[in-house]
Amino acid sequence: MVGKISKVLVANRGEIAVRVLQGAARLGYDTVAVYSDADASARHVRVADEAVRIGPPPVGESYLDIDAIIGAAKATGADAIHPGYGFLAENADFARAVEKAGLVFVGPSPEAIDLMGNKRAAKARMEDAGVPCIPGYRSAEGSEEDAATLAAKAEEIGLPVMIKAAAGGGGRGMRLVENAKDLEEGIKSARSEAKTAFGNDEIILEKAVTGARHVEIQVMADSHGNVIHLGERDCSIQRRHQKIVEESPCPVADEALRAAMGDAAVKAAAAINYRGAGTVEFLLDADHNFYFLEMNTRLQVEHPVTELVTGVDLVEWQLRVANGERLTLTQDDITLTGSAIEVRLCAESPADNFLPQTGPILAWRVPAGEGVRVDHGVVSGGEVSPYYDSMQAKVIAHGPDRETARRRLLQALDECIFFGMPSNRDFLRVTVAHEAFASGEFDTGFVPTYYPDPAAALPTADSRHHCLAAALFFHGDAEALRRDAYIDQELVAWQSANPTPTPVVLRVGQAGDKIRLLVHAEGGNRYRVQLEEGDDRAEHMLEVVPDGEYGLRFACDGQGGQARCVREGDTLWLDAYGATTSYADVTLAAAETRGEAGGSGQITANSDGKIIEVRVKEGEAVEKGQTILVLEAMKMEFQVASDVDGTVESVNVAAGDQVAGRQLLVAITPAEEE
Template sequence: MFKRILIANRGEIAVRIIRACNDLNIESVAIYSRADRESMHVKMATHTYPISEDPIKGYLDPDLIIQAAKEMEAEAIHPGYGFLSENAFFAKKVKEAGIVWIGPDSEVIAKMGDKNAARNLMIANGIPVVPGTEPLNTLSMYEIQKIARKIGYPVILKASSGGGGRGIRVVQEEKDLESSFEACKREALTFFKNEDVFMEKYIQNPRHIEFQILSDNYGNVIHLLERDCSIQRRHQKLIEIAPCPTMSMDLRRRMGSVAVAAAKATKYTNAGTVEFLVDDYNNFYFMEMNTRIQVEHGVTEEITGYDLIGRQIRIANGEILDITQSDVYAQGFAIEARINAEDVQNDFVPNPGKITSYYPALGPFVRVDSYVYKDFTIPPFYDSMIAKLIVRATSYDLAVNKLQRALNEFKIRGVKTTIPFLINICHDKDFRRGNFDTSYLEQKAQDLMPQESRDDSDLVAAIAVALTNALEE
């Protein structure tokens, strides 16, 4: 087994990887920027390495990270999610430096990172995909309009190298096609340094279902059931559920078989996720494959009992997968709610700042994955997610009850969070019935908006001021 692993990431996922390393008696190396020097992952790691004064650049510099790994004598690098986790160039350089990459081969990352190449590979292997095109950048707008008419509106434009909800535009009518195409190209170039854009038929109001894959270096591939990730805002997931509360056993079997076939077609190794869109008639279509651990991996861990980060490390160490498909079954239902430091009343704008009180939810089958604590100052430079609340129960209805209870217990003061909004989702009848798709929040956002309320600490301060003024009078 590895003696020491460098974590090429920060925040919640870095903390999660450190815990997996501790479970396996592996030393961990945390890299950090100046803005992250008080972050939990820095306090928890066996060793630390200041990667950069700049809050972002160090986490995105392959050479700096590889240099850190060599100096710290780390045998492997775990990329987590985000940053360089799906960067084929980085994965290749890690391997060339004689360090183990905890993830799939760089060739697989490159192939699946190109959405168009991934589509073509799936088509060649009989995997159902949404009707679509090759990159459109070399075509005239007249030709693009002609293709869109043939596919049929609405259509969706996607960056070929996109991910994380970036580089996506839904076009309902032809009059919006040109401006949407140009906007999509600009965003693709900005975020992915590749302005290639392709088009697909837009499946209206589908469910977003993904299957967790585990594969070793010897051709053994299994899935660990599915997650329903339909509740999302602007293509960013807010709540994830495992397994899908409305999926039949037959559909699960068929989709699981296709997910495994997709992984085998790519010669995939390590942990990955095959994502599908499912329409009202239970037709399902391959959307993409994420070549990394997912934010929502915890709900799969809770229902299956398998440590996915630990499995990633063991597979990268050369172990044979000792789980067969028949070993995998769901132990109840798990739900994850992402808690973001955001001002819900102000269009969910990020709300960084100092946490004055922090009381995470506790109790049976309640899990909190986080990197913050009381008196920690959330930096303004990163993603706004500060915690993941994960609950498990024997039925979906009981899991919703437990999530509601845990959210009510979870107290964070000093910054505004999405907790009140998430509590309102738990009260919603459609959510409780499993009656939702990717349009859920778009249709219900205003109804779910919490009433304006003041932080308890603000109220105490206001009372103190009022008492002082009264005494002075």
Template sequence: MGTKIKSKEIMSSSSVPIIPGYYGDDQSDSRLQKEAEAIGYPVLLKADRGGGGKGMRIVESSDEFQTMLNQCRSEARNFFSDDKVLIEKYITKPRHVEVQVFADRHGNAVHLFERDCSVQRRHQKIIEEAPAPLLDIEVRRGLWETAVRAAKAVGYVGAGTVEFIMDEQQQFYFMEMNTRLQVEHPVTEMITGTDLVEWQLKVASGAVLPRTQDQIVQNGHAFEARICAEDPDQNFIPSPGRLHHYQPPPVSDTVRIDTGVGQGDVVTGYYDSMVSKLIVWDKDRESALRKLQNCLMQYQIAGLKTNKEFVARLAGHPNFKQADVHTGFIPQHQSTLFAPRPALTPYQLALAALSLLSVEASKTNISETDPYSPFSTNTGDRVNLLQTRKILLQSSQGQDTTENHEIEVAYHPDAKYSLTINGTSFLCNAHLTKDKESYIIHGNLGESFFTANVAIIDRTMYVFCGDQSYTVTLPLPKFFESLQDQQMGGAKTPPYSSRVTKVLVKTGEKVNKGDILVTVEGMKLETNILAQEDGVVAEVLVSEGETVPGNSSVIQYET
């Protein structure tokens, strides 16, 4: 079952439905294109040994077939050392539904119901749920029976997942079998009250399956959300870095957190970008989804970009709530999922400014070394010092959308501040304590009492207060910006270690904004590095086959 072509041959001979396509040995370009034409566009190219979304390309027309085939083969060689591909008819608006199966050495095979894993980016799953919503019971039974038949057809032993693609008429087709437990197996554990890792160990030691099919009972609904170090606003590019502050939601009998990192750890560029998995259970889908949203709002992560806010928006989307899901869900709802975020309120800006003032005061207080210094207090009782100032903050409302904010600060003799933002004023005070690499701040802001966690990394401040989390940036002085504008233009790799696969320009060559300069691979991604403006290549700093650290300069060009 390790190769897609062989597994489909076995399934077809066992009366398991497979997607119409080409699964032959003739891998010549001409034969593959001929078969694609016969199948009819759109088609899906897949690496025979692929997985995790690698070596997959959707081909919409004959004109782009060769380009997509080359890309598919390139990824297949680099990730799986085998560039053999297959072609399948691409089903529009497909759902990705899979069945958990288990078999032992005594001829017993069972299913543990199905999961829906349709919501994906880059052909990789983001949210999974069990059971799959809005399926006819006859379809469910057909999925279960077909999955068990598939496992028996190959004499399977252990944990496995039989994956299906389902069209809008709920007709399903065998896609592949993953011969292992998958990332999303906890949602199955939640609705069946099982420990599938324990099952694996028992079956591997020769024991009979812990339960018969009649003893496996489904109860309630479960969701899993994958929290990854990536930037959704930049096409979900991985964003490795240090977890200066990391506080997942509290766990319980119905809330589970699977994670391999803690505060202070580094999410490297050498492995998958996943930080943790959030798994929740409740009596029905609506209740479980509400719990998922509440838990997502409680995540506190500072130091790197994550998809936490994006996943929360996705889980709250009206179509997702109605279970109107398919693998193209994100592109279909691009405009709403990536809509500009609401502007920060005066209260949020005041809280950020107050946090900054509190941290600043803690760092400048030198009373222990010089108790007579006028700088040893953050009150307004200073000799010949201004008692007012302005703080500039910057917020982002989405990709390439920023807003500047000016906060007027007035110091009071009783260690309080008056903060004014766009005509709205707050009288406030705060107390700060250090918490490893972040701060806990509590106090009064206007008429309300608050407690917040704050982390400041470089020029970015992360603020977590209740179910709200947001960031503000301290803008660079204008003379720094002018110096940056005078520098020579350049192009850099993503923020993780990458291998250079193609260098497409030479010294002295003219390039236009948007031209592909270099192609690199890393963290399961093939990335094109583009020219950010028009210019002439001054120097090529890398060569094909070279492995370079994250944020490495690869091209310099004169603008």
């Protein structure tokens, strides 16, 4: 029956909730958001017509609480639920519960979700449908083989192998193993992460296809048997098996390859009587052979690039199909115009192996420009919590050709402001600017090949950057005195005797080195700043002129430039000379504690998170680099290692504990040097 929907509840948060809520509103539907206590002031709550609290921050008590979400729909009169992606989007039990409650689930049938949600069953069905699959091993349904048995199977397949969670994707529960000695640990680790992320620790093994590209096909199907594809997306640039750059079309795809992959994707969807938007993912090897990876039975994070090159609104068609409508689009109607590239802006530290970051959002500015689109759920003054995914926004650029789209994206990233914690914005800039990306000749090994040490690839703050920061601290204090104490700026730091510089001590980064500087006020907005670095000195003449919100024009040694900055108390975030760095004014602060120094044996949490496993006990001897505990942050697991050889002095946490960033976890007494 067509016309079943009048009000749509979105069972998600962040940028995808905003995207779906806005899409539903454009079709004339009333909208409902749900939120946890951590998201009470979030953007998706503000966008919706109505919003319902569903519980405290942990996902199991809010966004994964099926009864609470259906209860919110009933209470507000919503007759349809859109799951977004993540959380319950590919949970067949949720889809069944929605339908049992007499509501419309905006997505495929529970049976299709069940089938494609388990990689073991999905591969079997795809093989039956004639879709090419990667050689591998899938245990029999319901069997529980131990790690040693699975390791033996992996060696039969031939190393390297990929270990994958059978019940999910997104890089979680996935490990590449190249050496036999690492198999059992890789299986154990993958299972643990899969259990945490999906509630199911079943895994499969696949032959690793090296030098491949990750290419996926967008499909759309209605409930009347019509299925079409909307071209491909290249998602090869990844970190920790999670995509960070996506584009359409694939730089190496021609019409023949597009047609072959599209035909396979349509067969895959038809084989399971699929309904709605879905994505069939393939690995494409150097010879353009492609192999089925998985099918995502939901809207993908990267769907905007497909929308921009096809002109098709995928959320609109999800809702139309859910409302019983037939597809009015045929395969012949789908053409790709130009090129679109998307990057995922994440609160994470590329310099620290992309560790997720949390904290207050001090400044956020959405870039604009021709062909630029930004999907986000960010609010200045909001906060990134440890409970959810690190992705905060997607910056997308479209152009008549790939190079135009790439340059527009670089300009948009230059204009994007996200201050308050480390982010991957600078890493995205250097990635999109890289000649290998510009050429289109890359594969899934792009990041480890070109950035084996991401920290070394990032632009770093130099003496000009440091001196500019010191000048800005001094300038800000002078402005505050002028404003609050009515002291003329020319009189700040004035002395009747020979002028004396003002000493400033800054800490670079959230836990970095301290630097000492001397600031000489030269009158007006001009400063001469000396940087002392051991026996080396640097001196720069600076003039600073604030230019609108977050903007700054400056001259350094007579050369003009532009920067972006925000100050909050004794902390300054500065984006200049291609590098984004935070500075803390610690001139009057006490010396930092022993626990903050590297190589001290004081093992602290680098992020808010949850302790999954503790592998040492008091009195135990440990070696530098040995894993001593496992920390889960933003749904990813991290091995925390000792930074010294020594003996465990104290263990201050246990499995299951929630910890805060920089909290002392384990104390190790360093071994005495012989």
